[in-house]
Amino acid sequence: MKNILFAATLGALVISAGASASDVSMVAGEDYVAASASVNSGGLGFTADWTHNDDEGDVGGVGLGLGVPLGNALLTFGGKLVYIDVKSADTGVAGALGAGLSIPLGSRVVLYGEGYYSPDSLSSGIRSYTEAKAGVRFKITPAIGADLGYKYLNVDLKDGRPSRDLADGVYAGVNFSF
Template sequence: MKTTSLVLAATLLCSAATAQAISISGQAGQHYTSLGADFGADTAGLTTNLNWAHSDNDGDIAGIGLGLNVPLGPVMATVGGKALYLGPQDGDEGYALAVGGGLSLPMGRYFALYGEGYYAPDSLSSGVNDYAEANGGLRLNVIPLLSVDIGYRYMAMAGKDGHRDNVLADGPYLGAALHF
C-alpha cells in the first residue's frame, strides 16, 4: 500500500511537471553569469527549476529547486526550496538546502515586477556558514516567446573555518528568456 501511494505521487508529480511550460534563461552582470531552466514557473501548481551561476572571482553554484505557485489575485506567489552544490573560490565545496520564495506582479500586458529570496543557515549547509540569494527586477514581455529582464541580484556564501566570504553577485544584471 505504501509503495503504491509513493508510485502514484511520483507519477502525478512527473505528469504535472511535463504538462507545464518551459523557460530557458540567461543573465549577465559584472563578473557574473547565470543559466537556468524553469518548468511551470508562470502557472499555478508545482514548479521546478535548474540553475547554474558562475563568478569569475568567487566560484560556482548549481542547483535544482521545487516550489508551489499560488495565485493571489493578480500576484503569483511561490514558496519552495532548492538543493544547491556550492563551489566557492576560497573554501570547501559543499551543499546547501535553501528555503524561500518569490512574488511576480503583472503590470499590464508587457511588464511585470518580480522578486525572490532564498536562505540556507549553517545547519542546512556544508562547507560554508550560510548561503543567501535575492533578486528583483522588471520583466518586459517582448513577444510571447521572448522576455527581457533588468534587475539586481545578490548571491553569497559566508566563509567557514577561516575562509573568506564568496559573493558571486552583488549588482545589476541584464537577462533574457525563451518561453516554450
C-alpha cells in the same frame, strides 16, 4: 566537478524547455553570468539555476516549489538543493528555503523577485547561503522578453575564511517562455 554541474544545469534547462508554462533566462552582470529555468504556473513547480563568477566560483541548484496564484500574481514557496564550488574553499551543499513573487503589470511588463537562505544547520561545508534577486521583464513577444534586475548571491564560509559574493549587482539578459 564544474563540468558535471554545468551539464546537469544545462540538462535541466533543456528538459524544462519542453514542458508547458516554463521560462528559461540567461543574464549577465558586471562580474557574473547566470542561467535559470522554471516550470510553474500554479501548483507544484520545478527550478534549476546556475551562477558563475570567474573570480569566485560556481553555484548551481535544483528545487521544488508550490505556486499559489493571487489574482494575476504568482506567489511561490519552496526550497532547493544548492551545490557550491567557490575558489579557495572546499565544495559545499546547502538546503535553501525561500519564496518568490511574480506580478504582471499589463500584458508586456512583469515585476519579479525571489530570495533563498540556508543557515549553517541546513548547510555542509559552508556557514550560510544567501541569494536574492529582483527585476522587471519587458515582453518583446509572448515568447521572448528582456530582463533588467539586481542579483545578490553570498556564500559565508567556515574556518575563518572570508565570505564570497558571487553576484552583487545589476544584470541584463533575455528570457524565453514556452
